[in-house]
Amino acid sequence: MDQSRGPVLVVAEQLDPTADLVVQALADRGVPVVRFDLAEFPAALTLAAEHGGELPGWRGRLCADRRVARLEEVRAVYYRRPGLPVLSPRVPDAYREWARSQALVGMVQLLTSLPVAWIHHPDVYRAAAHKPGQLVTATTAGLTVPRSYLGNCLESAREWGRSLGGELVCKPVAAASIDLPGEPPLMLPTRPLHVSELDESLELTAHYLQERVPKAYEVRLTVVGRRLFPVAIHARSAAAREDWRSDYGALEYEVVDVPRDVAAAVFRFMAAHQLNFGAFDFAVRPDGRWVFFECNPAGQWQFVAQACRLPVAEAHASLLQGATT
The missing domain is CATH 3.30.1490 (Dna Ligase; domain 1)
Structure with missing residues (x-):
């Protein structure tokens, strides 16, 4: 099968505006997309897969309504915060948790066996999302940490x-x-x-x-592959100066440059965790020094992309479109 012409599998909640942007960017390029939520499985989504024979990997199909994806044709997977499997009411209470775990693990482990490129690979995400471990990786990579x-x-x-x-x-x-x-x-x-x-x-x-790190401002640095999208976040309220997520209405955004040494260290961090996406949070001290706080391997970026008109969704589409590794 020619996977370069196959669909990108998007696994996300149906009401996810960030995933919507990536799907639209893929559609603009003429890349086929099959989208589903884990919450659809097994009640409204059918999985039929086989292993063995001529092909080394799994082959089969995912079907929901008129959406069909052949596993052997999938070119890449965009996996972003899907819901949990929803079971039929016919499953007895005593078996519900067991059945839910079988559905979740069975589907996710099958998908992660596909030899294609991922954004937000579940195994990579789990390993990279630990904050204490991130501080060790960031320090080793050459970033300043609190x-x-x-x-x-x-x-x-x-x-x-x-x-x-x-x-x-x-x-x-x-x-x-x-x-x-x-x-x-x-x-x-x-x-x-x-x-x-x-x-x-x-x-x-x-x-x-x-x-407590003194801040001139903070930076949300979105990294997609080898592309950096750095946006300064200027807080205009006391709550936002402590945690900008506390008061989005008091924020102003501005595209800034990433110091060369910080960019190099960020890519070392990404390589250490095998990430091709990350939403990094930095504080920039009054003396200009960048201080790493954390990296969210499935972080939000649409708010900075919209505010500064950054092609973050297009960068996702480029990575997914060309993925065969």
């Missing part, structure tokens, strides 16, 4: 915080929400913290603390 603490020992946290002068920030180490009765899920932002505020509640779970 001094950081992770743990639940109050005495050592206080000693560490005092050694930095007391000005800290506290941030989640993993993406998770707090569910309060009658309220929408609450995502905790990065917040300033003085060492004198540390108390016994720190002992109740792991806490992720960092030195």
Whole structure:
């Protein structure tokens, strides 16, 4: 089969504006696309695949309504935050979690066996998304990172915080929400913290603390393959200056240049994690030095692309269109 003429498989929620932009960019190039959400499987999506015989890989088809993808013809996969499988009500309660895990693991492991290029390969994403590990990789790559603490020992946290002068920030180490009765899920932002505020509640779970980095502005650096899309984020409110995700209405955007040494270190970071996409967050200190915070291997980029008219979706389409590795 000539995979260079085959479809790009898009695995994403149906209501995902970021995925929509990539699908449109592929359509503009005449690249066929088959899109589905894992939430459609197995109730509304049929998988039939075989292995063995002349072809070394899996062959078969994915079918949903009029959408059909032949596995052996897929040229690339764009995998972005799909939902979880939705089961038929006919599955007894005692078997539902088992059946859901079989559907999820079976589909994802089959897809990840396809010898094609990926953006957001699930295995690569999981390995690259760990914040403590990112700090090690970033330091090895040559990026400047904040001094950081992770743990639940109050005495050592206080000693560490005092050694930095007391000005800290506290941030989640993993993406998770707090569910309060009658309220929408609450995502905790990065917040300033003085060492004198540390108390016994720190002992109740792991806490992720960092030195408070003075900022002239922050940068969302979107990387697609070898293309860099750096956008400065200027915060115009106190909340946004601590965590710009807290107040999108107070943000202004500006395309900036990436220092050569930072760009080289970013590509070393990408290579270490085998990434071809990453949404990097940096602070730029008043002295101009770039400080790495984190890299989201499936991060948002449409807001900076729209604000600064950057061809990020087109860069995705180029990578997916030419993928045969």
